Each structure stands twice: as C-alpha cells, then as structure tokens.
Amino acid sequence: MLSVPHLDxxxxxxVxxxxxxxxxxxVRVKVRFHGxxxxxxxxxxxxxTDHDGKLGWLDRVVSSExxxxxxxxxxxxxxxxxxAGTRPDVLRLAVPPRHATVEKQPVPDAPQATPSTVDPSAWGEYHGGAQFLDALAEGRAARAVWQALPGELWTDRLAEAAAVVVQSGRSVLAVVPDQRDVDALYAAAVRHVGEGVAVALSAGLGPSQRYRRWLSVLRGxxxxxxxxxSAVFAPVADLGLVVVWDDGDDTLAEPRSPYPHARDVAMLRAHQLRCAALIAGYARTAEAQALVASRWAHDLVATRPTVRTRTPRVIALDDSGFTQERDAAAHTARxxxxxxxAARAALRSGHPVLVQVPRRGYVPALACGKCRTIARCRHCTGPMSLPDRAAGAVCRWCxxxxxxxxxxxxxSDAVRAVVVGARRTAEELGRAFPGTTVVTSGGDAMVAEVPAAPSLVVATPGAEPAAVGGYGAALLLDGWALLGRQDLRASEDALRRWMAAAALVRRRGDGGVVAVVAESAIPTVQALIRWDPVGHAESELAARAEVGLPPAxxxxxxxxxxxxxxxLLEAARLPERSEVLGPVDLPPGARALPGTDRDAEVARMLVRVPRDTGLELASALRRATGVFSARHDQPPVRVQIDPLHIG
Known part of the structure; x- marks a missing residue:
C-alpha cells in the first residue's frame, strides 16, 4: 500500500x-512498484485493462485468505x-497485520449461538424501548439514541438487544471507549448470547490473539x-445492529490519519448496510442530538417521573465560601x-463515597499566590507542577x-494550586476523615470495584470503580476546571463526566446524594441537577448552529x-459557500507534523461549509493534497475534517 496521496x-x-x-x-499480495x-x-x-503501457506481473500471493x-x-x-484521507491510511485501521502462524492453523467449527430469552421489561422503562426491540427482532433498520438511566446495567441492556438480533439470525457490532468497557460488555454478552459467538477485540490482546479473534469474525x-x-471496521458478516457506547469519549476519535471518529464510521456503516444503529450513553453529544433532529434516529428516553425516581439527589455548592466555614474539616478537604x-451520612450508613477529581497527580498545575499568574518553566515555558509532597516544582514538559x-x-514567591490532583486530594480527605479507608483510582492504577463498606474513593474522570450496591454519595470537585477549559466541547464533556460518576450513586429514595462544587446558575450544572442530557444537547446544538460550528x-x-x-487552500477548488477562517492557534495537545522541524512555525486555518457541502469540501482538499504530494514543492500539511478540538 502506498501512503502518498497522489498514488491513492x-x-x-x-496474474x-x-x-x-x-x-x-x-487477498493480500506483493507487487513490484518502482523497483x-x-x-x-x-x-x-x-x-x-484500460492501461496503455506495459503491465507488470503480480509478484506473489501472500495468503489466500x-x-x-x-x-x-x-x-x-x-x-x-x-x-479527505487516503485509502491506504484507512486500510491500516481496518485490516490488522497478518499473523502467519495463526492463519495457517486449522479452522475450528463454527460455534452455535445460544441466545437467552429476552425480558423486555427493562427496556420498557424507556419510551419506545419495547418497540425498538420488536424492530430488531423483525430485522428492520431501527436507529435510536438511548439515554441510560442512573444505576442502569447498560451492559445487560445492550446484551439483551444483541440477543434479540442474534436470535433473528444476524450479527451485532458494539464499539466502546476502553478496555474496562470491553470487559464489562463481554461478560454480559457471554450471559446473553453464549461464550462461543461473542468476541472481544482490543489492542491489548497481543498480535496473535487479536488476529485469531479477528479471523473468527471474518469467517463468520x-x-x-x-x-x-478500530473494531468499527471489523468484517462482521450479516450485520444487523451497530452500537456505540459513550460517543463523547475522546478515545473514540482515531489519532492517526485521516482521524475518523468511530461514531461517524458506525453511522456510515449502518447507512450503507441498511441495518439498525444505536448510540447510547448517560449523557448526549450535540452530534447524537443532530441525528435525532434530522430524524435519522429516534429518542429512547425515560419519562420524567421515572427519571426522578431513578436519579440521586443532586446539589450544587459554590466553592467561593468554604474557606469561611466553621468546620475545620472543610478547610482541610476544600x-x-x-x-x-453528605459524605459523613453515607459513611455512617455503611456505603462508600466517590470523590471525582479532574486531574491525577499531586498538584498538576501551579500559579502565583498573589496575582494568580500561571507558573512556567524558565527554560521551555512549560507548566510547573508538584509531583510529590516533598519534591520541588517540576516542569511537565522538560x-x-x-x-x-x-x-x-x-x-512574589508565594504559590497556589490551580488544580489539586487526586493524590493530594486523597491526603486531604484522609485528614478530614481520620480512620476511614481512602482508595485512589486513576492512570495506571485503576480499581475495578469497591465493596459495600465505608470508604472514600478518589478517582479521576473515567476511572471511577463500580461500588457493590452503589455509592452513598459522590462529590464532584473543581467543577470550574472542567467548565473553564477553552474548548468547544468543555460543557458537554463536563456534563458527560459528571453524569458517568453520578450514575454510580444510589437513587434518591435510598439516600443517594451527588454534590457538585460549581455555581448552580451555570446551565450545565442545571442540566445535571435536573438530569436532562437531552435538553443540554439541544441547547449545545442550537448554540453551535448559531455560530456555524459542527455538527451544524x-x-x-x-x-x-x-x-x-x-x-493548499489556494490550489483547492473550495465549494462556493466556503468560509476561510484564521489563522488560529493550535489547540492544546496538537501533535507536531511529521517531517516538520519541532521549532518550525505551524498555523491552523479553518474552512467552514454548510452541512450539505461536507463531501464536496473533503473532495476538494483531498485533490489538492494529492497534487501537492506529487509536486514535492511544499512541506507536509495536515487536514482534519470536523476535528474534536478546533482551538
């Protein structure tokens, strides 16, 4: 495969x-190209052939598979x-490298599916849920966006939908953000459709095991x-349903060219195959809401009385006044x-308490204690942090x-924490609650589950362990750190992270409380209090449409x-209604361009078009990239369509 654009x-x-x-x-082959x-x-x-010149011979067939x-x-x-990418780049994502030993092994007999009988009552709590299962059983191309309720066993609900599809003789593909979700959904799949026909694909399996499982998918x-x-490209035979869980998670966006998002690839696949599709999660993205607004998908949401019954009580607490609290523990624990x-009541009841902290580490960012200027390294201007209580400040870049x-x-030589990390928070809570077990979860030290016993669980977003019987309370700290990011998706991402944590808490009738440390008047905080992800997504979509941002x-x-x-933009014949914006600063975390000096100046230009002109824009940029690749007279340029982080 030739990755240069002009040879695509x-x-x-x-032969x-x-x-x-x-x-x-x-099949895979080897060919001779330019020697x-x-x-x-x-x-x-x-x-x-329509080629006028002399043809070369196929060198060899690598495998007949x-x-x-x-x-x-x-x-x-x-x-x-x-x-606006090349097919070789997409093929590298879609087809894994060959493992010859695995491929040559005898092909086992196909296992028999043994799906369990599905009780539709759990889906019946959602408006249209039972009808959705009926449509799957009949093989119709039902498309829906499902908002899971707090405390919902979402893995069982997805496995039940899969069992209905498998009973009808077709297959299911489910894409989830990380290995924890893969393991949880696979365990539910084994219970509902049988171990032999359920397959989990992930990068952590190793080359041979991953290729063995991928071949089992290919062979039906x-x-x-x-x-x-990457499993969104799996060669599933007779696909009847494609599922994407938590589509707002950044890990579903491919970091390699051409940077596709698994949600959009799944929807393309559902459209091509005329099969059913389900986007699911506790929260909702503006992109998912756009599918509902366009009538491509339907809502699967619970009624308001059901939501009020199933959700914990959510309270918002402004952190501006806790320094004046008389309770000494309030000073210690911030x-x-x-x-x-709320935390003390939950602990007295014998339940664990979840504490969500936006960042891991000790003190991951520092600022001047007098004027609040961010502390930066004198050598490389990187942000300074305190990785350990006794260590000095360390630059996070160099x-x-x-x-x-x-x-x-x-x-001034006074410093203050901009954001306090999970380890420092665990220390502070340990002093505020002497004698209480403190568990930390995040980064490489993630905890899967905690017992139903009094404990404080300090976790970063996405690393919250499940609690047997649910948490008695959840404390969501430093809300401003999530809401204050200069990012298009800051509020959407904050609500998604909060709801994922709050969904682990016991319902309000059982004493479950969620305390978010943020100003209650903020619309995102209000959406959490009302547990209204759909309303928040509608507002996000409307706001983006007003200023012409994706997905509008x-x-x-x-x-x-x-x-x-x-x-490049001058050479590309852009659509008539194109609007060129910029240059703008690259968003934080943007990768350096390959083939470009690290210190070279890099600019970002944005091209905006109406939604019905997206393919035309991608085609124009794809052609121009191919022309520049053939000329070799310009340094590399990166093109991303609808990037997650614009700037």
Missing amino acids: RDFDYL SADQSDDAQPG RLVDAFILERRSE RVLTPEVRRLVDAVAARY HARFVIGTR LPTMALD GRIEPTLRCVRCG SHMAAVDGPPAAVAA
Whole structure:
C-alpha cells in the first residue's frame, strides 16, 4: 500500500496461471512498484485493462485468505472520502497485520449461538424501548439514541438487544471507549448470547490473539463483536445492529490519519448496510442530538417521573465560601460543610463515597499566590507542577526541577494550586476523615470495584470503580476546571463526566446524594441537577448552529507552515459557500507534523461549509493534497475534517 496521496488509485497487474486460483479479490499480495516490493490487496479481477503501457506481473500471493471483504472495502472508500484521507491510511485501521502462524492453523467449527430469552421489561422503562426491540427482532433498520438511566446495567441492556438480533439470525457490532468497557460488555454478552459467538477485540490482546479473534469474525464464527474504536471496521458478516457506547469519549476519535471518529464510521456503516444503529450513553453529544433532529434516529428516553425516581439527589455548592466555614474539616478537604455532611451520612450508613477529581497527580498545575499568574518553566515555558509532597516544582514538559519559584509578573514567591490532583486530594480527605479507608483510582492504577463498606474513593474522570450496591454519595470537585477549559466541547464533556460518576450513586429514595462544587446558575450544572442530557444537547446544538460550528456545519482544519497552508487552500477548488477562517492557534495537545522541524512555525486555518457541502469540501482538499504530494514543492500539511478540538 502506498501512503502518498497522489498514488491513492488502483493499479493493474498481470496474474500468472499458477497464481490465479489464490489471487482472488480481497487477498493480500506483493507487487513490484518502482523497483521495490510493496504490500497490496487485490480489489477485483478483470480480463481486460484500460492501461496503455506495459503491465507488470503480480509478484506473489501472500495468503489466500480474503481479508478485505466487499463491505469493508466500500466502508473504507466512504471513510476516505468523508475525511479527505487516503485509502491506504484507512486500510491500516481496518485490516490488522497478518499473523502467519495463526492463519495457517486449522479452522475450528463454527460455534452455535445460544441466545437467552429476552425480558423486555427493562427496556420498557424507556419510551419506545419495547418497540425498538420488536424492530430488531423483525430485522428492520431501527436507529435510536438511548439515554441510560442512573444505576442502569447498560451492559445487560445492550446484551439483551444483541440477543434479540442474534436470535433473528444476524450479527451485532458494539464499539466502546476502553478496555474496562470491553470487559464489562463481554461478560454480559457471554450471559446473553453464549461464550462461543461473542468476541472481544482490543489492542491489548497481543498480535496473535487479536488476529485469531479477528479471523473468527471474518469467517463468520462471531455473532456479537465487541471492541474499541478500530473494531468499527471489523468484517462482521450479516450485520444487523451497530452500537456505540459513550460517543463523547475522546478515545473514540482515531489519532492517526485521516482521524475518523468511530461514531461517524458506525453511522456510515449502518447507512450503507441498511441495518439498525444505536448510540447510547448517560449523557448526549450535540452530534447524537443532530441525528435525532434530522430524524435519522429516534429518542429512547425515560419519562420524567421515572427519571426522578431513578436519579440521586443532586446539589450544587459554590466553592467561593468554604474557606469561611466553621468546620475545620472543610478547610482541610476544600469542601463546603454540606458536602462533608453528605459524605459523613453515607459513611455512617455503611456505603462508600466517590470523590471525582479532574486531574491525577499531586498538584498538576501551579500559579502565583498573589496575582494568580500561571507558573512556567524558565527554560521551555512549560507548566510547573508538584509531583510529590516533598519534591520541588517540576516542569511537565522538560522535567527540570525548580527548588524555588518566583512570579515573573509580580516577583512574589508565594504559590497556589490551580488544580489539586487526586493524590493530594486523597491526603486531604484522609485528614478530614481520620480512620476511614481512602482508595485512589486513576492512570495506571485503576480499581475495578469497591465493596459495600465505608470508604472514600478518589478517582479521576473515567476511572471511577463500580461500588457493590452503589455509592452513598459522590462529590464532584473543581467543577470550574472542567467548565473553564477553552474548548468547544468543555460543557458537554463536563456534563458527560459528571453524569458517568453520578450514575454510580444510589437513587434518591435510598439516600443517594451527588454534590457538585460549581455555581448552580451555570446551565450545565442545571442540566445535571435536573438530569436532562437531552435538553443540554439541544441547547449545545442550537448554540453551535448559531455560530456555524459542527455538527451544524462541516469544518476542515488545515495545519502546517503558514505558506504551505495558504498554498493548499489556494490550489483547492473550495465549494462556493466556503468560509476561510484564521489563522488560529493550535489547540492544546496538537501533535507536531511529521517531517516538520519541532521549532518550525505551524498555523491552523479553518474552512467552514454548510452541512450539505461536507463531501464536496473533503473532495476538494483531498485533490489538492494529492497534487501537492506529487509536486514535492511544499512541506507536509495536515487536514482534519470536523476535528474534536478546533482551538
């Protein structure tokens, strides 16, 4: 496969008679291109060619296994067109590297599916839930966006929907953000459809095991396929339902070119195959709401009385006044007394308490204690942090240690924490609640589950362990750190993280309380208090439509040296209604461009078009990238369609 954009096209080769039986569409082959052997796939066999020159011969067939199915090939073409990418780049995401030993092993017999009988009562709590299951059983292309209730066993609900599809003789593909979700959903799948036909795909399996499972999917042995973002391309036979759980999670966006999002790839696949689709989660993204607004998908939500019954009580506490609290523990734990009282009540009842902290570490960011200027490294201007209680300040970029900090603006040597990390928070809570067990979960030290016993569980977002019987209370700290980010999705992401934590808390009738340390008047906080992710998503979509941001429009981000970016946009025949914006600063965490000096100037230009012109914009940028690739007269430029983080 040739990754350069100007060679992203089909090439004809001659096939010898002794290769003809194995050289079938979809197999891996080796061909000679400009004097060197390259990997390739056979796309189709023809008896004639439209090439005027002399054709070369196929070098060899690597394997007779047809790893590129027609359905996946159509999906690869659609993703490359949608994201202005090349087919070889998408194929690297769709087809895993070959493991010859696994491929040569005897093919086992196909296991028999043994799906359990599904009780629709749990789905019946959602308006339209029972009808959705009926549509799956009848093989109709039902599309829905499901808002799971707090305390819901979402893995069982998805496994029940899968069992209905498997009973009808078709297959299911489920895409989830991380390994924890894969393991949880796979355990539910084994209970509902049987171990033999449920397959979990993830990068952590290792090359041989992952390829073995992928082959079982290709050969039609797997009927319920579960995996992380790359599994969205899995060659599932007779696909009847595609599911995406928690589509707002950043890990579902591919960090490699052409940067597709698993949600959009799944929806493309559902559209191509005319199969059912389900986007699910506790919260809702503006993109999912746009599918509902366009009538491509239907709502699956519970009634308001059901929501009030199933949710915990949520209270918002402004942190501006806790320093004046009379309770000494309030000073120690950085919490208002009301939040501490909720935690104490839960602990007295014998239940664990969850404390969500936006960042892991000790003190991951420092500022001047007098003028609040962010403390930065004198050598590389990186942010300074306290990785440990006894250590000096350390630069998070270059690692240099600064034993004493002095503000460059006012000269003060006083420092304060911008955000207090999970380890420091655990220390403070341990002093505020002496004798109580404190558990931390985050980063490489994630805890899967905690027992139904009094304890304080300090976790970063996404690392919250489940509690047997549910948490008695949850304290969501430093809400401003999530809401105050300069990011298009800050409020949406904050609500998603809060709801994921609050969903682990016991319902209000059982004494469950969630205390969020943030100003109650903020719309995102109000959405949490009312447990109204749909209303929040509607507001987000309307706000973005008003200013012309995705998903109300399509937007391309073009990154690179300023001259190269300008030349590319000038060469691209952009659609008539295009609007060029910028240059703007690259968002935090943007990767350096390959082939570009680290210190080189990199600019970002944005191109905005109406939603119905997205494919036209992608096609124009794809053509221009190919032309520049052939000329070799400009440095590399990165093109991203609808990036998660615009700036």
